[in-house]
Amino acid sequence: MDFEETAVKARAFSYFRAATIDQALDAHARAGDDARFIAGGQSLVPALSLRLQAPRLLIDITHIAELRGIRREGACLRIGALTRHCEMLSEPLIAEFAPLLHAAAPFVAHPAIRNRGTFGGSVALADPASEFPAMTLALDAEIEIAGSSGSRRVKADDFFVDLFETALQPGELITAIYVPLFKADQRFAFDELARRRGDYALVGCGMLATFTSDRIDDIRISFFSVGNTPTRVKGAEAALIGFGLDAERIAAAQAALESDLAPPENDEVPPAMRLHLARVLLGRLLGRLGEAG
Amino acid sequence: MSGFEETILDEADETVRVRFVVNGRKVACEVAPRETLVDCLRGELELTGTHVGCEMGACGACLVQVDGRAVHSCLMFAVQADGARIDTIEGLTESGAIADLQAEFHRRNALQCGFCTPGMLVNAHELLSQMAQPSREAIRDALSGNYCRCTGYEAIVDAIDAVAKARSVGDAR
Numbered sequence: 001m002d003f004e005e006t007a008v009k010a011r012a013f014s015y016f017r018a019a020t021i022d023q024a025l026d027a028h029a030r031a032g033d034d035a036r037f038i039a040g041g042q043s044l045v046p047a048l049s050l051r052l053q054a055p056r057l058l059i060d061i062t063h064i065a066e067l068r069g070i071r072r073e074g075a076c077l078r079i080g081a082l083t084r085h086c087e088m089l090s091e092p093l094i095a096e097f098a099p100l101l102h103a104a105a106p107f108v109a110h111p112a113i114r115n116r117g118t119f120g121g122s123v124a125l126a127d128p129a130s131e132f133p134a135m136t137l138a139l140d141a142e143i144e145i146a147g148s149s150g151s152r153r154v155k156a157d158d159f160f161v162d163l164f165e166t167a168l169q170p171g172e173l174i175t176a177i178y179v180p181l182f183k184a185d186q187r188f189a190f191d192e193l194a195r196r197r198g199d200y201a202l203v204g205c206g207m208l209a210t211f212t213s214d215r216i217d218d219i220r221i222s223f224f225s226v227g228n229t230p231t232r233v234k235g236a237e238a239a240l241i242g243f244g245l246d247a248e249r250i251a252a253a254q255a256a257l258e259s260d261l262a263p264p265e266n267d268e269v270p271p272a273m274r275l276h277l278a279r280v281l282l283g284r285l286l287g288r289l290g291e292a293g
Numbered sequence: 294m295s296g297f298e299e300t301i302l303d304e305a306d307e308t309v310r311v312r313f314v315v316n317g318r319k320v321a322c323e324v325a326p327r328e329t330l331v332d333c334l335r336g337e338l339e340l341t342g343t344h345v346g347c348e349m350g351a352c353g354a355c356l357v358q359v360d361g362r363a364v365h366s367c368l369m370f371a372v373q374a375d376g377a378r379i380d381t382i383e384g385l386t387e388s389g390a391i392a393d394l395q396a397e398f399h400r401r402n403a404l405q406c407g408f409c410t411p412g413m414l415v416n417a418h419e420l421l422s423q424m425a426q427p428s429r430e431a432i433r434d435a436l437s438g439n440y441c442r443c444t445g446y447e448a449i450v451d452a453i454d455a456v457a458k459a460r461s462v463g464d465a466r
């Protein structure tokens with residue numbers, strides 16, 4: 001087949017299937033970091049086919065057993081980087097201990113893409129329009145990273161740096177994501193506004209709150225599709241902590257979005273429209289959070 | 294340990310041998326690492342029932358089953374599928390697994406040009422194997438990644454809905 005004749009074909013690369021984390025890290029280093037890890041490939045393959053990227057080496061990490069599996073570890077759920085989006089829907093441990101991820105999963109792409117796309121790949125890519133990266137912020141999750149100098153854990157709050165830029169250094173691998181176990185005094189809510197189910201959202205939001213009877217002791221609210229990174233809205237959070245969820249408090253939180261968010265210029269969705277949609281969405285979700293008690 | 298040989302880096306243009314079980318038959322072929330699974334299926338194996346449209350995951354024409362799950366064969370390189378079980382529309386047709394879906398699509402004019410049909414059928418097959426009685430809403434949701442430029446979708450949803458109902462009546466007997 002003549003690849004050069006047609007546009008949507010990747011440039012030539014070499015392929016290596018790694019069996020262990022060490023093999024994957026070693027291969028990356030020896031390719032002079034002109035390499036890409038491939039997990040689900042649901043973002044990387046289109047990027048290669050469109051020749052937006054053209055690495056010398058593709059390192060397949062999907063056969064690394066250490067990156068699989070979901071299990072309880074102390075007060076956290078350890079979710080392996082290779083956990084597929086569809087498993088967020090089917091795994092009982094996720095539904096019970098990380099229900100916010102379970103609620104977000106049906107909004108991530110389409111069923112066949114969810115069959116291959118991975119949690120680690122989504123977080124590593126850090127698309128500001130993606131559901132899961134934003135939810136790691138709402139969940140106060142920690143990202144476990146393996147590199148040549150060993151393993152470390154980075155809080156989601158410190159992980160997302162700028163547009164498609166994260167705390168990951170070249171050649172580093174996300175191995176797992178740690179999510180604090182969902183507790184009985186907590187409530188969550190998630191929704192997004194999109195033109196069509198499965199499309200990237202115009203605006204989306206997820207939140208996790210801890211209550212004492214009807215008073216909010218703590219809340220983390222995270223938006224996506226609102227700027228260069230997934231974004232926590234700390235002004236809105238502060239407007240709610242210590243109070244019950246009445247109309248006045250909800251309005252105060254909505255008003256705080258004005259300074260929490262600075263949506264970028266965009267012809268299709270101007271900043272004022274996005275801010276409006278964010279306010280509407282926040283109002284709806286806080287309303288649901290109030291009813292969930 | 295290692296496993297990685299630096300010589301691999303100079304072999305980007307060379308083909309590698311991959312083996313998979315396609316529609317129940319063992320096959321081996323020589324592919325360049327950058328060859329997608331859909332190009333391998335259509336080009337090397339001459340299984341042209343799987344269609345290819347956008348080549349970037351947007352249209353759903355290229356859906357096949359890999360190890361029993363529907364995936365886009367344009368979003369996978371053939372080398373990644375080495376060792377996997379692949380079922381294409383040809384295999385699903387031969388086995389009779391989707392005969393009722395095909396008959397219902399035909400009866401209700403759920404296809405016109407037929408370009409989207411293999412992907413629609415692979416998706417519908419997976420949906421009905423996971424959910425016995427999907428609502429119309431759930432059917433539409435499941436098809437959200439499959440474009441059809443002819444039918445307007447209504448007849449496709451009708452056909453899947455009708456098969457789901459017929460199958461559950463069949464099961465109850």
Ligand SMILES: Cc1cc2nc3c(=O)[nH]c(=O)nc-3n(C[C@H](O)[C@H](O)[C@H](O)COP(=O)(O)OP(=O)(O)OC[C@H]3O[C@@H](n4cnc5c(N)ncnc54)[C@H](O)[C@@H]3O)c2cc1C
Pocket residue numbers: 036037038039040041042043044045046081107108109110113116117118119120121122124125127129130131132168172173174175198199200201349350351
């Ligand atoms: C049509 C379409 C619609 C989509 N819609 C949505 C949507 O609505 N919402 C959404 O969130 N996503 C959507 N996606 C993207 C999808 O969710 C991807 O699966 C996800 O973004 C990336 O995961 P992956 O495992 O496929 O990663 P890959 O494509 O394999 O990799 C993505 C990037 O992350 C790196 N990487 C992967 N795994 C690791 C790791 N463990 N450590 C370090 N780096 C790693 C890769 O090197 C690459 O740079 C859509 C994709 C398509 C094709």
Ligand code: FES
Pocket residue numbers: 344345346347348349350351352353354355356365366367368
């Ligand atoms: S060709 Fe694969 S989704 Fe369009």
Ligand code: FES
Pocket residue numbers: 403404405406407408409410440441442443444
């Ligand atoms: S029948 Fe023509 S694209 Fe669907």
